[in-house]
Amino acid sequence: MQPAESTPPWVALVPLKPLGAAKSRLDHPARRSLALAMALDTAAAVLDAGSDAVGALIVVTDDRAARDALTGLARARGLAERLLVTADEPRGGLNPAFAHAAALARVLYPGWGTAALSADLPALRPQQVRRALAAAPVAGHGVLADAAGTGTVLLSAAAGTDLHPRFGPGSFAAHRDSGAVDLTLLLTDQVPGLRRDVDTVADLAVARALGLGPATSSVLAAAPSPRSAA
Template sequence: MSAAGIWAVVPVKAFSRAKSRLAAAFPADLRQALVRAMLEDVLAALAGVEGLAGYAVATGEPEARLIAARHGARVLADADHGLNETLAAAARTLKVEGAGGMLVLPGDIPAVTTAEIVRLLAGHGEGRAVSLVAAHDGQGTNALLASPPDAIDFAFGPGSFMAHRAAAERLGIVPSIGAFPGMAVDLDTPADIARLARRPMGPRTWRLLEDEGLLRPPRRTGRGASGVSFYGR
């Protein structure tokens, strides 16, 4: 399917409430800096996708609104009743405006690339269709593309990947499910940083993690580099 008519939406909660599962390992200022860096890297990846109708940040966080403006992204209101309600409101708005579909990407997948997003769009079905990308653990949903925007009910939360798949199938839609290694890696726990470090990632997130001493420089073994690894804190 062509990207024409599809809007990408990145939902962002209040920075003060973000990444609570990292709270035991990292102070609040580092967690918030990480959220900012990852959001900017995701928006930069979206900016490189030709043909999208547009991309937006759904948030009530003032700083996220400023970041969206810097990246040329539209701001959609946060419904203030949770993630699924916020996305449902965004889908209704976009459908009324005539959008053909809506791609939901979380703001904490800094290894996502423009090329992956383009490939996801290219593999999306015609007509009423759903495409899904699972998180690395197979439980969460790290991308959901629906056409029309409200094709299925959003079910983000624990076990959302299977919930979204089942919701599509109940409507007679066979979802497209693909492997997208960068898109699949989100960052919720210290162990996720180790996993993320094994992949190329957006420059802002990389720079922050490196500055904080969370990434080792590449070590050379023989003729090749072994890559980066995690410094535990």
């Protein structure tokens, strides 16, 4: 009897705006530092999900400080070989950035599926990444709504499938209309940190109640704000 072939891992794709422009709706004095810290906590959770679930992480950003910090994070964990930080971010927003990362993934990791994630998931946990990717369809696309139910925090494209990102206002409905399988009801409350992206101080307070990652916690401890601590 031949052993079953193992399922290829996923390539996670995460875009990050230049830190000076990131999180413009987050009314906090440490907004720039928080944007980087949330990206670091997101990347750490993705990388720590295990190489059988996430074989590689591609971060698309043209911010040098972010590139250096992310590279340092991966090296500290001994996972540098699984992280690619590219500075070749196309101008035009999230969708060109995701498309750029997906094109790289097709070349570097043929036969692997791709999973586009938000960069602002400070309460994300590795097991939530594993759970969501295990639920992603093996053909076509899967989509997971944010906590509000209108945005997208995860878009998966199975091996051999183009990503076709439609991020932006109403992105969850746009991805569903394009044929993506809705993973939201299936996962419901199993992945609260994955569904809690942070755009405002109210979002940050909810993420804090879920349990923030170490980088975001450190920034808030160094620069407390009553607005963020509510």
